[in-house]
Amino acid sequence: MSETPAAPAREAPASQAPPPAQHASAAYARRDGGIDGQAPPVLARGLVKRYKEVLAVDHVDLEVRAGDVYGFLGPNGAGKTTTLRMALGLITPTEGTVELFGRNPMRAGAAALHGVAGFVEAPRFYPYLTGRGNLELLAALDGDGAGGRIDEVLDVVELAPRAKHRVGGYSHGMRQRLGIAAALLRRPRLLILDEPATGLDPAGMRDMRLLIRRLAGEKITVLLSSHQLPEVQELCDRVAIVNRGRIVYEGDLGDLRRQAGRGYGLHTDDDARAREIADGMPDVEVSGQEQGALRVHGPEEAIGALSIALGQAGVAILALSPELASLEDLFFRLTEEGT
Amino acid sequence: MSAAQASTAPPIAVRSPRARRPSTFTVLRLELRKLRSQKRTYLGLGIAVLLPLIFVLAQLLRGHPSHAGGFIFFAHITESGLATPVLILFWASPFFLPLIASLVAGDVVANEDGNGTLKTILTRSVDRSQVIAAKAMTAVLYAAAGAFTMAVVATLAGVASWGFHPVITFSGTVVSAPKGLLLVVAAYAVYLIPLATVASIGVMLSTLTRNSAAAVVGALAFTLLLALVKLIPGLEGAGPYLLFTQFQAWQGLLATPTDWAPILHSLWVCALYAGPALIAAYLIFLRRDVAGG
Numbered sequence: 001m002s003e004t005p006a007a008p009a010r011e012a013p014a015s016q017a018p019p020p021a022q023h024a025s026a027a028y029a030r031r032d033g034g035i036d037g038q039a040p041p042v043l044a045r046g047l048v049k050r051y052k053e054v055l056a057v058d059h060v061d062l063e064v065r066a067g068d069v070y071g072f073l074g075p076n077g078a079g080k081t082t083t084l085r086m087a088l089g090l091i092t093p094t095e096g097t098v099e100l101f102g103r104n105p106m107r108a109g110a111a112a113l114h115g116v117a118g119f120v121e122a123p124r125f126y127p128y129l130t131g132r133g134n135l136e137l138l139a140a141l142d143g144d145g146a147g148g149r150i151d152e153v154l155d156v157v158e159l160a161p162r163a164k165h166r167v168g169g170y171s172h173g174m175r176q177r178l179g180i181a182a183a184l185l186r187r188p189r190l191l192i193l194d195e196p197a198t199g200l201d202p203a204g205m206r207d208m209r210l211l212i213r214r215l216a217g218e219k220i221t222v223l224l225s226s227h228q229l230p231e232v233q234e235l236c237d238r239v240a241i242v243n244r245g246r247i248v249y250e251g252d253l254g255d256l257r258r259q260a261g262r263g264y265g266l267h268t269d270d271d272a273r274a275r276e277i278a279d280g281m282p283d284v285e286v287s288g289q290e291q292g293a294l295r296v297h298g299p300e301e302a303i304g305a306l307s308i309a310l311g312q313a314g315v316a317i318l319a320l321s322p323e324l325a326s327l328e329d330l331f332f333r334l335t336e337e338g339t
Numbered sequence: 340m341s342a343a344q345a346s347t348a349p350p351i352a353v354r355s356p357r358a359r360r361p362s363t364f365t366v367l368r369l370e371l372r373k374l375r376s377q378k379r380t381y382l383g384l385g386i387a388v389l390l391p392l393i394f395v396l397a398q399l400l401r402g403h404p405s406h407a408g409g410f411i412f413f414a415h416i417t418e419s420g421l422a423t424p425v426l427i428l429f430w431a432s433p434f435f436l437p438l439i440a441s442l443v444a445g446d447v448v449a450n451e452d453g454n455g456t457l458k459t460i461l462t463r464s465v466d467r468s469q470v471i472a473a474k475a476m477t478a479v480l481y482a483a484a485g486a487f488t489m490a491v492v493a494t495l496a497g498v499a500s501w502g503f504h505p506v507i508t509f510s511g512t513v514v515s516a517p518k519g520l521l522l523v524v525a526a527y528a529v530y531l532i533p534l535a536t537v538a539s540i541g542v543m544l545s546t547l548t549r550n551s552a553a554a555v556v557g558a559l560a561f562t563l564l565l566a567l568v569k570l571i572p573g574l575e576g577a578g579p580y581l582l583f584t585q586f587q588a589w590q591g592l593l594a595t596p597t598d599w600a601p602i603l604h605s606l607w608v609c610a611l612y613a614g615p616a617l618i619a620a621y622l623i624f625l626r627r628d629v630a631g632g
Binding site for chain 1: 360361365366368369372373376377378454455456458459460461462463464465466467626628629630
């Protein structure tokens with residue numbers, strides 16, 4: 001699993017000076033006139049979807065902020081896709097509301113989807129039309145000169161050479177890429193992607209991650225539902241983990257990993273002395289030694305005090321690093337609790 | 340997309356939220372484009388082309404007119420080619436043309452639902468009301484195209500076989516060939532009223548059942564089986580109000596003087612069928628969960 005720090009997507013070039021959230025909100029406010037520019041891209045409150053006896057989504061609260069690359073995680077049947085369908089206005093919530101940039105798709109209809117694009121489950125197209133034909137049709141349904149961007153988006157997803165072929169003959173990966181192209185036609189501020197890398201080969205998955213990262217760098221907020229934990233860990237700065245229709249965690253991925261982490265790894269030039277000093281501190285606990293490092297636990301202040309005490313005692317600290325829980329650990333811990 | 344391309348492609352500008360939304364006419368144009376691209380479209384139109392040709396060929400092979408069914412045009416089929424489209428309409432109106440109309444009407448929503456493309460178009464910049472309106476219009480236009488194709492082929496085949504001559508009416512009067520042609524066109528136009536009603540019912544069933552086969556068969560069954568209602572003792576009086584009966588309303592045009600009563604009757608009876616069907620389709624489509632695909 002990749003240990004790349006969370007939120008690489010925030011690593012925007014210097015030319016994109018304002019922080020993503022501020023920039024996107026400002027742009028939105030400027031372009032939208034009377035619409036509330038401060039409204040988050042996605043805000044769900046008390047969202048419920050019930051199918052007869054089955055409670056598919058159970059009082060979900062969700063807030064995706066401008067500039068987020070937001071991971072939406074959960075096992076199969078947890079209610080992720082149902083939540084995304086409600087967000088896009090495809091299905092009606094039994095209770096609760098969901099708003100996109102402050103607009104409710106159930107009330108505002110297509111107007112609520114301005115600046116929003118994406119797909120739920122696999123992107124679907126007309127198999128009897130060519131790739132370009134499908135995009136032409138969808139561009140016409142978008143208006144706003146979307147037809148003029150077809151070549152551009154085909155280039156982005158590298159489907160231009162196959163654009164004249166019928167979609168019926170496309171591979172799964174090509175359809176996923178065409179789905180991204182169709183979404184980009186709308187020049188979205190919010191991109192909702194449901195398992196975009198599913199079924200792709202490793203190279204395709206890597207390219208998809210790069211594309212998502214690039215889009216995030218262009219101030220597009222991304223709501224990414226995925227089973228690919230490394231993908232989420234690499235791309236997302238905030239996550240919601242859903243299990244049995246309920247959100248079991250929502251927030252900053254880094255915070256979660258730190259909170260759930262197993263402590264700190266401490267390398268010194270005199271581990272015996274270091275352990276002695278740590279044992280003498282009330283808020284610090286030493287749980288053992290693994291791979292040449294002492295495993296110490298305690299609040300940040302206590303760990304800071306330990307490092308000072310070690311220095312004063314002449315014990316050299318070679319390394320002191322928080323041991324973050326992997327997303328996979330967290331995912332299984334959170335989704336298997338109570339099962 | 341290559342890794343390099345994904346990371347270095349030109350920026351994709353953010354969309355203006357005040358973009359002009361497409362009109363319902365645009366959605367209709369796209370529905371017609373989809374229609375043109377599908378094989379099943381040509382199945383129905385193929386039936387509309389083949390039936391008149393088979394009919395004319397059979398009459399030519401037989402070599403003499405028939406008096407089948409007591410329909411006056413059968414006796415005069417060899418006297419004017421203009422009798423052929425009238426006979427074809429008489430013959431195809433209760434089943435074949437409704438079948439052609441149902442083929443698309445029953446499929447127009449259910450097919451997209453089954454293939455998952457409904458969610459694709461409903462997440463663009465058009466409202467559900469625009470989509471269902473365009474689909475209903477597409478179904479009606481296709482039904483009209485089927486009837487028009489059948490009329491043109493029947494007229495051409497008939498005139499080619501028996502000439503462009505004056506034609507007899509139901510009243511026994513003879514009208515000139517140009518007027519006869521006008522009457523043929525008008526007869527098919529009047530027939531479009533119940534045919535559009537069949538299409539409307541097909542669209543409603545397509546929206547309700549989400550199953551193309553069920554909707555196609557259902558629309559036909561509703562049209563044809565309901566005709567049996569008048570055979571039930573005590574319900575003989577229902578005949579004039581059955582959709583099946585309206586398929587013959589066009590015959591009023593071929594009387595001298597023109598008998599408008601069945602045509603006007605057909606108008607309001609069909610409105611009573613089509614109106615609720617379209618309203619139901621609209622309401623179901625607006626409120627339904629699009630969960631497939």
